[in-house]
Amino acid sequence: xADRTRARIARIASHLAGAHxxxxxxxxxxxxxxxAKGGAGGFKVAVLGASGGIGQPLSLLMKMNPLVSVLHLxxxxxxxxxxADVSHMDTSTVVRGFLGKxxxxxxxxxxxxxxxxxxxxxxxGMTRDDLFKINAGIVRTLCEGVAKCCPNALLNIIxxxxxxxxxxxxxxLKKAGVYNPKRLLGVTTLDVVRANTFVAEVVGVDPKDIDVxxxxxxAGITILPLLSQVNPRFxxxxxxxEYLTNRIQNGGTEVVEAKAGTGSATLSMAFAAAKFADACLxxxxxxxxxxxxxxxxxxxxxLPFFASKVRLGRAGVEEAFxxxxxxxYERSGLEKLKKELQASIDKGFAFARQ
Ligand SMILES: NC(=O)c1ccc[n+]([C@@H]2O[C@H](COP(=O)([O-])OP(=O)(O)OC[C@H]3O[C@@H](n4cnc5c(N)ncnc54)[C@H](O)[C@@H]3O)[C@@H](O)[C@H]2O)c1
Ligand SMILES: O=C(O)C[C@H](O)C(=O)O
Numbered sequence: 469x470a471d472r473t474r475a476r477i478a479r480i481a482s483h484l485a486g487a488h489x490x491x492x493x494x495x496x497x498x499x500x501x502x503x504a505k506g507g508a509g510g511f512k513v514a515v516l517g518a519s520g521g522i523g524q525p526l527s528l529l530m531k532m533n534p535l536v537s538v539l540h541l542x543x544x545x546x547x548x549x550x551x552a553d554v555s556h557m558d559t560s561t562v563v564r565g566f567l568g569k570x571x572x573x574x575x576x577x578x579x580x581x582x583x584x585x586x587x588x589x590x591x592x593g594m595t596r597d598d599l600f601k602i603n604a605g606i607v608r609t610l611c612e613g614v615a616k617c618c619p620n621a622l623l624n625i626i627x628x629x630x631x632x633x634x635x636x637x638x639x640x641l642k643k644a645g646v647y648n649p650k651r652l653l654g655v656t657t658l659d660v661v662r663a664n665t666f667v668a669e670v671v672g673v674d675p676k677d678i679d680v681x682x683x684x685x686x687a688g689i690t691i692l693p694l695l696s697q698v699n700p701r702f703x704x705x706x707x708x709x710e711y712l713t714n715r716i717q718n719g720g721t722e723v724v725e726a727k728a729g730t731g732s733a734t735l736s737m738a739f740a741a742a743k744f745a746d747a748c749l750x751x752x753x754x755x756x757x758x759x760x761x762x763x764x765x766x767x768x769x770x771l772p773f774f775a776s777k778v779r780l781g782r783a784g785v786e787e788a789f790x791x792x793x794x795x796x797y798e799r800s801g802l803e804k805l806k807k808e809l810q811a812s813i814d815k816g817f818a819f820a821r822q
Contacts, residue, residue, distance in 0.1 A: 510537025517586025654763030751780030
């Protein structure tokens with residue numbers, strides 16, 4: 469077998485094994501593997517928790533995104549298989565797998581965007597806060613890696629309870645001296661995706677033509693859809709407002725119960741996370757007018773973190789828009805959610821500061 473062929477086979481074999489080095493040996497000479505670098509000009513994205521219910525379809529969707537040149541898939545289990553599988557998709561994104569905590573740093577070096585869906589999901593009867601004990605520690609460890617290896621990356625936090633895991637991430641980054649509030653975003657896109665779907669059903673239009681702002685946080689009553697600000701404007705009866713608000717606030721529980729102990733939303737979440745990641749990358753590229761709701765460090769209310777519509781740009785979160793005029797139903801929902809949201813934020817701070 470020719471040396472060249474042997475080198476090619478070795479490179480493919482090491483890729484399938486989840487190897488993370490770009491160095492290849494050809495004719496006894498070590499060199500950088502240009503083909504493994506990914507298309508020029510694209511972004512480097514890591515998914516942490518890539519083997520999970522969200523992580524796998526999210527990895528597939530990121531491999532399909534033309535803005536992504538390099539995709540790193542990290543988990544504590546099964547990344548060689550997921551990486552081999554996703555890497556066969558004939559898009560130009562280069563995929564590399566990383567397994568276990570000794571490979572976390574390699575997974576993170578040089579990343580522009582890090583998406584974190586690592587952690588356990590709910591079972592029926594649980595609240596998102598019941599996940600805190602396990603997921604808080606997972607998010608802390610992963611964010612310590614981000615602080616060390618890619619402190620300028622945008623960070624999309626999916627792991628629940630988002631109302632606490634985002635403050636934990638902020639504290640970890642602060643402790644490491646690299647916190648930039650513009651680059652830390654809790655992913656609440658699924659609330660908007662659900663709101664668009666449920667409102668579209670009620671008013672009888674295509675969901676792609678609806679945009680519902682959803683503000684506050686990402687758990688129960690902290691999820692506050694602003695139905696008075698749906699774009700385009702629709703007027704709803706009181707019964708419709710009550711039905712839609714409850715359904716949007718309990719969309720996660722609806723899926724958890726339907727899945728009957730096998731997990732929570734994964735496919736719709738991967739769809740939502742991929743949409744949000746694409747928006748973040750378009751912002752980083754410098755596209756104008758990229759606006760999404762997200763749970764971010766905020767001055768929109770007196771709470772230190774709050775989900776509202778933000779403008780995404782090269783810096784990350786470039787502007788958080790004020791809530792706009794609320795009707796009395798929304799004003800009352802806003803007052804009710806503040807206590808619970810503040811308590812979840814404080815719980816995250818306390819955990820990370822101990
Ligand atoms: N923000 C949202 O809107 C939203 C929506 C749905 C689910 N979630 C949350 O996302 C999380 C993941 O949900 P899922 O259904 O994918 O769960 P899952 O159990 O299917 O997958 C989680 C993955 O995380 C991995 N993992 C565990 N510890 C890790 C570590 N230290 N480092 C790297 N990976 C690790 C697991 O091995 C697993 O592959 C849950 O906390 C869930 O509540 C959030
Ligand atoms: O509900 C959950 O536990 C998962 C997620 O937060 C969701 O909204 O689907």
